[in-house]
Amino acid sequence: MSHSGPVLVVTMIDDPTADLVITELHDRDIPVVRLDSGDFPATLSITARINEEGISGTLLTPTRTVDLHTVRSLYYRRPSGFAFPHLDEQDARFAVTQARYGLGGVLASLPGCLYVNHPHRIGDAEFKPSGLAAAVHSGFKVPETLITSDPEAAERFVEGNTSTIYKPLSTPLYRVNGVSCTVEVAEVSAGELDERVAGTAHLFQRLVDKVADVRVTVIGDRIFPVRIDSGLLDWRTDYKQLSYSIVTLPRSIEEALRHYLAHFRLVFGAFDFAVDRDGAWWFLECNPSGQWAWLEPPTGLPMVAAMADLLERSPR
Template sequence: MTDSRPVLIVTNLDDPTTDLVVEELYGRGVPVVRFDSGDFPATLSVAATVTSDGIEGTLTTPSRTADLARVRSLYYRRPSGFAFPHLDEQTARFAVTQARYGLGGVLAALPGCRYVNHPHRIGDAEFKPAGLAAAVEVGFQVPPTLVTSAPDAARAFVRRYGPVIYKPLSAPLYRIDGVSCTVQVAEITAHEIDEEVAGTAHLFQQRVEKVADIRVTVMGERVFCVRIDSDLLDWRTDYRGLTYSVIQPPDGIATTLFAYLDRFRLLFGAFDFAVDREGRWWFLECNPSGQWAWLEPETGLPMVAAMADLLERNPR
């Protein structure tokens, strides 16, 4: 008997990773309802009732209607934000808040739904200091790290632990001459730190003298481990110069990966490690909404199928 329970996918329109997953699910006959929560309420509507059995009702897009009580799983990717440009500033602020806690609250409380990942858990895991602290607790090696708004503390840290790199605590896009940009990881010296550090929080971390980077993508119980070779401080700055190879993680790493994800109640995580000359793996971060699909054509790893398995709730 065909299982008609849908998979909900929440993301923006321009998301090639989601396109691949949707195609795979369609090929398996799994119903999919894809939408961007940022389209609410223009082309997206919800009618949800709280009953003794939990949330019931419908979510309707221009082409699909989902029974909220029968959602198989929800893949929360990268939706755009709520926006009400036709309203004045104060009314728009009220409307955004109601949308976030109304539609967002419904999506966070679907009965029997598998979340990949739950939006609240994503929010928890996106705080870098919390992620680094959790990594230490579960047993990963983490470079000495400072979060500060004090210039003197930053200079003292650089002098003690140099070489030191600066990392943004989050990476919102901004534009220069109309071009989307982001703050890059960069090495920094004590004399480069000035009083502007006092303007907000900053993250400084001892630089690992690495020989390679490792991207580990965990999907449910599947672990995909890829070594990335380059001569770059931050390999994300130039994908053209990267070399990929599939490797097996050292003993104990997989157990620690799952322990980390359990701390945040996540089913998916994109982990980044730096490997030093002694072969030690240094935890850098785990992105609960990280990109992964570009690795499949580079390595042959069946990652799209693994994500579809997770969302389909297929035990294989």
Template sequence: MTDTRPVLVVTSLHDPTADVVIRELHGRGVPVVRFDSGDFPASLSVQAEITEHGVKGSLTTPSRTADLARIRALYYRRPTGFAFPHLDEQDGRFAVTQARYGLGGVLASLPGCRYVSHPHRIGDAEFKPSGLAAAVDAGFLVPPTLITSSPDAARRFVRQHGPVIYKPFYNPIYRIDGVSNVVKIAEVAEADIGEGVAGTAHLLQKRVHKVADVRVTVIGAEVFCVRIDSDLLDWRTDYSRLTYTPVEPPAGIKSALHRYMERFGLLFGAFDFCVAEDGRWWFLECNPSGQWYWLETETGLPMCAALADLLERKT
């Protein structure tokens, strides 16, 4: 008997990675309903009832209608935020919160749905301090790290652990002359730390003398490890200078990865490690919605098929 339950793909209109996954699902005959939650309510509507049997109702896009009680899986990628530009600031703020907790609450409560991953769990895992603490608990090596708003504490940390790098907790986009920019990871000297540090929270971390980086993509039970060689502090600043090699992880890494995933309730994670001169892998971060498809095109690793298996619920 053919399973006609659809997969919901929640992401922005321009998401090439989601496009690839949707093509794979279509090729398998799996129905897909794609939408951006940021399109609500202009071109997305929801009607949901809370019944003794759970959430029932429908979600309607310009081209599809999905029965909320028959969703096979939800792939939560990178939707845009809710926006109500036709309202004044106060009414707009109210409408955004109602959309977030209303539509968002419905999407987080679908009966029998497999979430890859659940949006609430993704939100939990996006906090870097939580991720670093969970990494220690999972058994990873984590560089000495300081989170502070104290200039004196920051200077002491640099003196004790230098060389030290600064990392943003989260990277909002800055537009400079109309061009999108982000705050980059950079090495920090004691002399660089001014009183402005007291203005907000900062993350400082001992710099590991690395010989390479590794991106590990975990998709359900599958683990894909790719070594990334470059001469860059942050390999994401220049993809043209990278070379890629599939590798096997050292002993203990796979089990630690799954412990980390279970801690947050994730079915997908993009982990970054750096490889020290002695060969040990040091945990840097896990992005619960990280990019991955370019690694498949570079290495041939079957990540898209693994993700489609998870959404189709073959695994």
């Protein structure tokens, strides 16, 4: 099996992190094919054959033809969704499903390919309850968490903790007056809870009395821990208030990181921790498709090079 072929980068057109990695790979003379699965079938096509020898075929973009057998690695970032606006609702739903399981199934089955990360493994790890349970099993400290649709259970949980926060279980974008928004992490009181809790599943979590946050980015065998000081409940709400510093990773945390990634069969993960006043690290989440490149300029950490090494499959 040849690993001298291209790196396949699957992401949306506007992805600055992917741009940096692709530039680094180009500088190393590593062939790269970038595509957005959402371009299928308008400007992207697939022909795959499966027989007793396995899967083979080609992927065709407007500028490249890719032999599926030669792809050395696939960097799965944030592709846009499939869309068939020319079809009515029922036919479009059928077409989207066929595209997902057809093109998606082929991209998930490339022989000898290193996935960063495999899309199916990303899907597994994106479920917050699964991630929190795996974190406990891996040896992390995890704030007490309740997932419920029962208003009374939610009220009891909030009343039983000094401070409680609400987190969305997933963060789909929605629009307010045409502006894209997300549901922010926020403190919640028992008085705010009512029968609307019964409308869907909710995640409530004991608030860690933190002094700082830490983002730990794992890229293959490389680990990049960065302390984030902000004074904010959720540092992602205002990047202008953040300051960064490289922090020493406790050995117990490194062992737990490896265990967690092995559990989900991931080679990349963006881990978030809250550090309390006693210096304990509390696991908050791991994003298997998380952002990381913005941390390189203020810290000098060679993260882009590390990702390029991984995709190149280089031991350097």
